[in-house]
Amino acid sequence: MKELETKITNWKKEETKWRVVVVQMADVQKYGIMKFLSENPVLGLDDNILYVQVHMLPPMAKSDRKSNKKTLVLDLDETLVHSTVNKPLKRHDFAIQCRHPDGTSIYYVLKRPWVDLLLDELRNLYEIVVFTASNKEYADAILNKLDPHGNIIRHRLYRDSCIQLPGPKSKPVKDLSTLGRNLRKVIFVDDSYRHHCQQENAFPVRRFLDDMNDTELLSLLGFCKRIANSESDARTLILSHAISRHNGCPGWN
Structure with a gap:
């Protein structure tokens, strides 16, 4: 064996x-x-x-399959946090240090409002995956702050899990079909989702920089809690939410 x-x-x-x-x-x-x-x-x-x-994620845990959990795929930068390198923000929650071939850089990181609540409330309702186009050392340093005990985020995927399309100016692209999950049960949250595959799985959020009145993750939390046990296709539920939100329907903000 x-x-x-x-x-x-x-x-x-x-x-x-x-x-x-x-x-x-x-x-x-x-x-x-x-x-x-x-x-x-x-x-x-x-x-x-x-x-x-080869799927990038191992098979879903048996207990998660039995409870029919959905998979919540979260981007990192400008979705959960915002960071600057070697230049402190007016306000930041923590700093991390990363090594690279030219030396060491310090990143100052500001957490998006409600990110801690989002992760805590959904930890038992979803299989949470962070999929970032950043490198492993940088991402892990931040995720270890967001999930210090390592019991919230089930899987972490980095830049090397993205695909690189042909062209000198092409950016890393996230392809959810490589995860090994039923896309009917996948919710994808990324401020730049339009640059990636499977846009129909994307729950749109605005780019986060420093607006401490931002409520995007609070909206996401409400949506995810409402549909956690739904048997419907997540893509249909996301579309319905987007239409209702656009039309200003109560309870969908």
Whole structure:
């Protein structure tokens, strides 16, 4: 079994920007990896080689599947927090230090209003994932402040989990189809959602900089609590919410 786990780890190291690994049919027969293949879609077969898309998240916990939980995918910068580098904000909640090839930088971080309440209230209702286009060291330093005990955010995805489209000016793109979750049950929250895939899963929020009267996360919290146990497609519920909010219907702000 240990040999099989090592083999799968090596396959994943061969991944491309589309998270594809190459598996020899001989290994399928030798290791009996049908469970691995059932959890990761086979894209094609060519000359006894399987091309397998590896999901970026492990299978959902059994208890979460049993309770039919949805997955809440949160962006970090300008969605949950705002930060500046080497220049203190007039107001900030904490500072972090990050190393890079040219030295060390200090980031001053301001939390968006209601972020602590949002995470605390939804921790048991949703599988919470943070998916950021930032690098791991920077993101982890901030997330360790937001979730110091590591029992709220189930999974963390970083810049290397984004895809890079062709073109010299292209930005990292988040593709929710690579998560390994049913998109009927995924809510995506990102201030720049229009630049990513699966926009129909996006709950729109404005960009956060320093407005301490901001209530975007409070609105998100109310929405998520209302639909937590709904059997309906999350994308339909998000659209209905957006239409109601646009029309100024009471109870949907």
